[in-house]
Amino acid sequence: MAHLSTRALAARARAAKRWYVYLILCRRGAIYTGIARNVAVRYAQHVAGTGARYTHANPPSCLLVKFACLNQSEASRMEAAIKRLAASDKRKLVDKTGATVRKLLFG
Numbered sequence: 001m002a003h004l005s006t007r008a009l010a011a012r013a014r015a016a017k018r019w020y021v022y023l024i025l026c027r028r029g030a031i032y033t034g035i036a037r038n039v040a041v042r043y044a045q046h047v048a049g050t051g052a053r054y055t056h057a058n059p060p061s062c063l064l065v066k067f068a069c070l071n072q073s074e075a076s077r078m079e080a081a082i083k084r085l086a087a088s089d090k091r092k093l094v095d096k097t098g099a100t101v102r103k104l105l106f107g
Contacts, residue, residue: 019075022066023094026058028051031090033082035075039066064094 022039024032024046032055036042046060062093069075082090 005048019069019072020066021069021078023064023090024028024055024060025062025064026055027061030058031087033079056090065097
């Protein structure tokens with residue numbers, strides 16, 4: 001196993017404490033918003049039907065986007081703000097995020 005530098009270890013420790021807000025597209029077209037430390041594990045729970053009650057009744061189709069937050073409090077505040085948005089505004093948020101990533105990657 002390779003030895004990690006102090007900087008790499010510190011970055012890994014920060015990432016382990018990080019919280020995320022994520023948006024899932026459900027099969028009927030609704031967008032579900034949630035928070036988690038490990039989005040991949042939480043998404044798998046939603047797919048398995050053991051996540052939130054909402055995604056048990058409205059199974060997820062795909063993970064749309066995730067946003068890194070500094071802590072659980074910030075993630076909860078962001079989640080609440082996104083949940084207050086109209087569905088059309090949630091879609092715009094996802095579209096803008098995708099456009100920003102494409103611009104950063106491809107210019």
